[in-house]
Amino acid sequence: MNDRLARVTLMRLAEPGDAVMGRLVASQGPDAAVGRIREGRPDPEFARWFAASSCQGSAGSRQERVTVRLERMFAAWAARLETAEPDRDLAEGERAGARLVVPGDCEWPTQLNDLGDSRPHALWLHGDADLRFSCLRSVAVVGSRAATPYGTHVAAEFGAGLSERGWSVVSGGAYGIDGAVHRGALACGTPTVAVLACGTDIAYPSAHHSLFAAVRSQGLLVSECPMGVHPTRPRFLVRNRLIAALTRGTVVVEAAVRSGALNTAGHAVSLNRHLAAVPGPVTSETSAGCHRLIRQGTATCVTTPEEMIELVGAMGGDLAPEPRGPVFPRDRLNPETRAVLEAVPARAGAGPATIAVAAGVDLETVLSCLGGLAAAGYVERVPRGWRLRPDRSGGG
Amino acid sequence: MNDRLARVTLMRLAEPGDAVMGRLVASQGPDAAVGRIREGRPDPEFARWFAASSCQGSAGSRQERVTVRLERMFAAWAARLETAEPDRDLAEGERAGARLVVPGDCEWPTQLNDLGDSRPHALWLHGDADLRFSCLRSVAVVGSRAATPYGTHVAAEFGAGLSERGWSVVSGGAYGIDGAVHRGALACGTPTVAVLACGTDIAYPSAHHSLFAAVRSQGLLVSECPMGVHPTRPRFLVRNRLIAALTRGTVVVEAAVRSGALNTAGHAVSLNRHLAAVPGPVTSETSAGCHRLIRQGTATCVTTPEEMIELVGAMGGDLAPEPRGPVFPRDRLNPETRAVLEAVPARAGAGPATIAVAAGVDLETVLSCLGGLAAAGYVERVPRGWRLRPDRSGGG
Numbered sequence: 001m002n003d004r005l006a007r008v009t010l011m012r013l014a015e016p017g018d019a020v021m022g023r024l025v026a027s028q029g030p031d032a033a034v035g036r037i038r039e040g041r042p043d044p045e046f047a048r049w050f051a052a053s054s055c056q057g058s059a060g061s062r063q064e065r066v067t068v069r070l071e072r073m074f075a076a077w078a079a080r081l082e083t084a085e086p087d088r089d090l091a092e093g094e095r096a097g098a099r100l101v102v103p104g105d106c107e108w109p110t111q112l113n114d115l116g117d118s119r120p121h122a123l124w125l126h127g128d129a130d131l132r133f134s135c136l137r138s139v140a141v142v143g144s145r146a147a148t149p150y151g152t153h154v155a156a157e158f159g160a161g162l163s164e165r166g167w168s169v170v171s172g173g174a175y176g177i178d179g180a181v182h183r184g185a186l187a188c189g190t191p192t193v194a195v196l197a198c199g200t201d202i203a204y205p206s207a208h209h210s211l212f213a214a215v216r217s218q219g220l221l222v223s224e225c226p227m228g229v230h231p232t233r234p235r236f237l238v239r240n241r242l243i244a245a246l247t248r249g250t251v252v253v254e255a256a257v258r259s260g261a262l263n264t265a266g267h268a269v270s271l272n273r274h275l276a277a278v279p280g281p282v283t284s285e286t287s288a289g290c291h292r293l294i295r296q297g298t299a300t301c302v303t304t305p306e307e308m309i310e311l312v313g314a315m316g317g318d319l320a321p322e323p324r325g326p327v328f329p330r331d332r333l334n335p336e337t338r339a340v341l342e343a344v345p346a347r348a349g350a351g352p353a354t355i356a357v358a359a360g361v362d363l364e365t366v367l368s369c370l371g372g373l374a375a376a377g378y379v380e381r382v383p384r385g386w387r388l389r390p391d392r393s394g395g396g
Numbered sequence: 397m398n399d400r401l402a403r404v405t406l407m408r409l410a411e412p413g414d415a416v417m418g419r420l421v422a423s424q425g426p427d428a429a430v431g432r433i434r435e436g437r438p439d440p441e442f443a444r445w446f447a448a449s450s451c452q453g454s455a456g457s458r459q460e461r462v463t464v465r466l467e468r469m470f471a472a473w474a475a476r477l478e479t480a481e482p483d484r485d486l487a488e489g490e491r492a493g494a495r496l497v498v499p500g501d502c503e504w505p506t507q508l509n510d511l512g513d514s515r516p517h518a519l520w521l522h523g524d525a526d527l528r529f530s531c532l533r534s535v536a537v538v539g540s541r542a543a544t545p546y547g548t549h550v551a552a553e554f555g556a557g558l559s560e561r562g563w564s565v566v567s568g569g570a571y572g573i574d575g576a577v578h579r580g581a582l583a584c585g586t587p588t589v590a591v592l593a594c595g596t597d598i599a600y601p602s603a604h605h606s607l608f609a610a611v612r613s614q615g616l617l618v619s620e621c622p623m624g625v626h627p628t629r630p631r632f633l634v635r636n637r638l639i640a641a642l643t644r645g646t647v648v649v650e651a652a653v654r655s656g657a658l659n660t661a662g663h664a665v666s667l668n669r670h671l672a673a674v675p676g677p678v679t680s681e682t683s684a685g686c687h688r689l690i691r692q693g694t695a696t697c698v699t700t701p702e703e704m705i706e707l708v709g710a711m712g713g714d715l716a717p718e719p720r721g722p723v724f725p726r727d728r729l730n731p732e733t734r735a736v737l738e739a740v741p742a743r744a745g746a747g748p749a750t751i752a753v754a755a756g757v758d759l760e761t762v763l764s765c766l767g768g769l770a771a772a773g774y775v776e777r778v779p780r781g782w783r784l785r786p787d788r789s790g791g792g
Contacts, residue, residue: 015756076756083753150677232738257719279675279687281546282699288719291675294690294697301690301697303678323653323684342628357479360411360472 005086006030007102007122008226012084013037013077016224017238020050020073022117030121040078042070092227096201097216098126109135114271115245118238120224126200127220129191134220138168138193139308140243140268142261143177143253144286151254151286152180154278158253159184159192161305167312168193168219170247172239173208177253177261182215191219193246197231197239199223204231222246240264241271249274249312251302255289262289269298274311276302330378336361340369341378341388349385401482402426403498403518404622408480409433409473412620413634416446416469418513426517436474438466488623492597493612494522505531508641510667516620516638522596523616525587530616531642534564534589535704536664538639538657539573539649540682547650547682548576550674554649555580555588557701563708564589564615566643568635569604573649573657578611587615589642593627593635595619600627636660637667645670645708647698651685658685665694670707672698726774732757736765737774737784745781 007030014021024046025033036043042050047070054066093100101107102122109132112119125131141158143151159169159181169185170193172178178194185192192215196204200221203209215221224242225235237260244250244267252275255261268275277299280287293299302308306320333341336359343358344350350358356366370386373379380389403426410417420442421429432439438446443466450462489496497503498518505528508515521527537554539547555565555577565581566589568574574590581588588611592600596617599605611617620638621631636656640646640663648671651657664671673695676683689695698704702716729737732755739754740746746754752762766782769775776785 072758073756075758076753079753080756150679154678234735234738278678279683279690279697281677282550282674283546287675288699291697291699292719294675295699295703301675301687303684303687303691307691323688339630342630357472357475360469360476362468362471 003030004100004102004122005090006034008086008089008100009034009081009084010121011224011226012086012089013080015238016120016235017118017241019117020070021077022119023049025121026117034081037074037077037081041074089226092201093124096126096227098124098200098221098227101125101131107132109246111135112242112245115241118241120242122224124200124223124226125220127191127216128218129193129220131193131220131222134168134191134193135170135246137166137313138170138247139312140170140247140250140264141177141181141253142171142240142243142250142255142264144255144259144261145174145176145178146256146286147176147180147254148280148284148286150280150284151177154280155180155253156184156187158251158278158305158308159186160188162308163188163190163192165305165309166190167305167309170195170243172196172236172243173204173212173215173221175205175208179208179211181253182211186214186218189218193220193222195239195242195246196221196223197225197235199225199227199229201227202230236260237263241267244268244271244273247273247312249276249308251276251278251308252290252293252299253278254280254284254286256286257289257292259286259289262293265293265299275299276308276311278302336365337369337372340366341373344370344373344379344386344388346388349382349387351385355386399426400496400498400518401486402430404482404485404496405430405477405480406517407620407622408482408485409476411634412516412631413514413637415513416466417473418515419445421517422513430477433470433473433477437470485622488597489520492522492623494520494596494617494623497521497527503528505642507531508638511637511641514634514637518620520596520619520622521616523587523612524614525589525616527589527616527618530564530587530589531566533562533709534566534643535708536566536639536643536646536660537573537577537649538567538636538646538651538660540651540655540657541570541572541574542652542682543572543576543650544676544680544682546676546680547573550676551576551649552580552583554647554674554701554704555582556584558704559584559586559588561701561705562586563701563705566591566639568592568632568639569600569608569611569617571601571604575604575607577649578607578615582610582614585614589616589618591635591638591642592617592619593621593631595621595623595625597623598626632656633659637663640664640669641667643669643708645672645704647672647674647704648686648689648695649674650676650680650682652682653685653688655682655685658689661689661695671695672704672707674698732761733765733768736762737769740766740769740775740782740784742784745778745783747781751782 050070051063051066155177162169163185169181171181173194173196182192194215198204200223203212240263244264250268252261252265277290277293294301309318310320339359343355352366356363379386446466447459447462551573558565559581565577567577569590569592578588590611594600596619599608636659640660646664648657648661673686673689690697705714706716735755739751748762752759775782
């Protein structure tokens with residue numbers, strides 16, 4: 001059995017992300033691992049490692065229970081091995097138009113190695129983009145399925161804004177934030193990566209059928225499940241580790257306090273990726289998860305795609321512009337002139353001596369300041385002295 | 397001249413918060429300070445202090461310029477002294493219904509001493525509440541005049557929520573956030589403190605006439621300006637230091653990047669008070685200032701009055717509840733049972749053996765789990781095995 005065929009077999013045996021299976025494959029190689037599972041029980045060395053990692057320093061009876069647990073795992077994998085048809089899986093994938101990528105391939109994104117024992121055995125890719133290249137400068141944009149119009153607007157802006165600046169977006173394929181961020185990126189003609197919790201041939205949700213077609217033609221659908229596999233709740237959660245691991249950082253656009261997006265956020269943190277969250281109205285339940293991440297200091301508060309790029313980009317090289325308000329002409333006055341201007345009455349005029357007392361400046365200075373202010377259009381001379389020009393453009 | 401009369405005089409001589417005047421009063425007492433100003437020039441010792449604090453280690457020519465600057469200040473103060481009528485100011489204040497409070501009085505809030513040389517000489521108070529008592533547990537709630545409906549809603553919620561929990565709110569008297577927070581607090585029947593940049597007899601803006609009347613009857617109007625003094629731009633800025641100094645912390649509800657509320661935030665930080673900001677939609681200009689404070693780490697992200705109280709309250713004594721989502725019955729299933737539940741198909745039934753392979757659990761466990769799940773209403777038996785109950789309440 002060759003390496004690729006063995007990996008396709010492994011995709012059927014344990015659930016994605018199973019760290020015990022990952023350890024078995026890492027220590028013995030995919031082919032030997034399949035052989036060992038066919039025998040239906042672990043070799044003594046692996047059993048010792050499992051016992052040591054599960055119950056450090058425990059007594060004998062606990063070690064026995066742990067051994068039983070490992071043997072049950074092997075039995076379950078062996079049962080699945082009987083129904084596995086790796087040749088058919090490979091053929092079906094290729095018939096669907098997908099390609100298999102395994103560790104060591106050019107297109108394999110090496111950052112997935114950060115996942116350790118829960119690294120996927122292989123990935124099915126469907127689309128024209130190159131996965132490794134697309135993810136070199138990439139950001140995960142995640143959030144609620146039950147997003148608000150505010151959330152989908154912001155997600156689309158992030159999708160478009162990141163793409164315009166040469167960053168790929170990676171997300172899931174769900175309603176709400178996931179869909180909006182892909183649409184935003186697709187509108188800019190940039191590759192976008194959707195990581196699915198089901199086979200790449202399954203459109204889940206089915207209403208995203210045409211969205212997935214667009215992602216395929218411009219970017220990539222990615223999955224660690226064989227064709228035809230349907231998503232389950234745990235598969236969504238383990239899928240999230242891939243979204244976090246593929247990218248330099250994750251931004252949570254909208255998430256309630258129990259959103260699955262916070263699971264992705266947790267993966268990002270434990271993988272030492274950057275984590276950001278977009279604030280929203282405090283009156284919105286779907287921003288409460290974002291606010292909690294920001295309050296705890298777990299996530300950086302990010303309000304624009306530029307700020308996200310500043311976070312994940314090259315240090316000093318991808319700085320976001322500081323938000324600035326308008327600059328009023330009045331701001332450029334020196335302190336004395338500004339004091340004089342403040343002392344000039346709005347309607348009835350006042351003489352320079354009165355203005356001098358009010359401004360706390362001497363008469364000579366007042367006269368020179370008033371001349372300048374009149375020239376700049378701030379004040380005007382009236383019969384009883386000086387007053388503000390009603391149409392002054394000093395900026396309110 | 398007695399101390400109170402001297403302080404009333406001083407309120408007319410320099411602008412509020414003038415640190416040079418503050419130093420003069422601190423070093424010589426209010427009465428002697430007025431006498432010195434009447435002479436029109438500083439005593440040599442004060443001039444030496446001023447020169448030393450303005451130009452440490454500079455050459456002679458710069459020191460001379462500094463001396464000239466101080467003499468000009470004294471001349472300007474002396475010119476104002478000629479028009480000052482402290483007896484009339486006192487009488488007018490009392491006629492308006494206000495009372496003068498000076499350092500050393502029972503009602504003087506000693507936390508204002510943190511302002512050092514820019515501590516106010518005295519305060520005019522108008523209203524039934526006690527200033528010192530009201531500010532013991534108080535929070536400043538500030539923000540934009542040009543607030544959005546979101547901002548005024550949140551400000552009113554903070555005003556009401558803080559009041560309900562026994563915290564006074566302190567703010568200005570402007571449109572937008574200031575007005576909304578007072579209204580929220582007033583609705584709860586708690587004292588609320590409005591610090592004005594004009595005399596307490598001036599309703600600015602005039603549309604807040606009845607709001608100020610309500611604040612007077614239930615809380616306090618506070619000002620360091622004599623009656624009849626109108627607000628100017630600089631007076632709003634120096635007024636802000638009082639709002640920050642009176643309270644244990646400041647929360648910015650809505651602020652554009654150039655909002656005056658950020659000036660209050662700056663005072664809070666330099667006075668070592670707590671600073672918080674309420675996030676809002678990133679699409680809103682009027683939340684950009686809040687987001688910047690949060691991003692810079694200058695302000696804590698706060699979304700509810702409880703969270704603000706946790707920040708300023710007694711350590712461990714005023715904790716905000718953690719935001720929590722709903723708990724679904726499904727959450728309480730053990731991992732094995734959950735794996736079995738995930739493996740049960742939604743429509744067509746499946747036999748226990750198929751479910752066991754899909755779930756990766758042995759047959760015995762599957763049978764016991766299915767029994768429990770059926771009893772709890774998650775699954776049902778059909779002719780071809782087991783399937784999910786269509787009306788299951790497992791929480792989506």
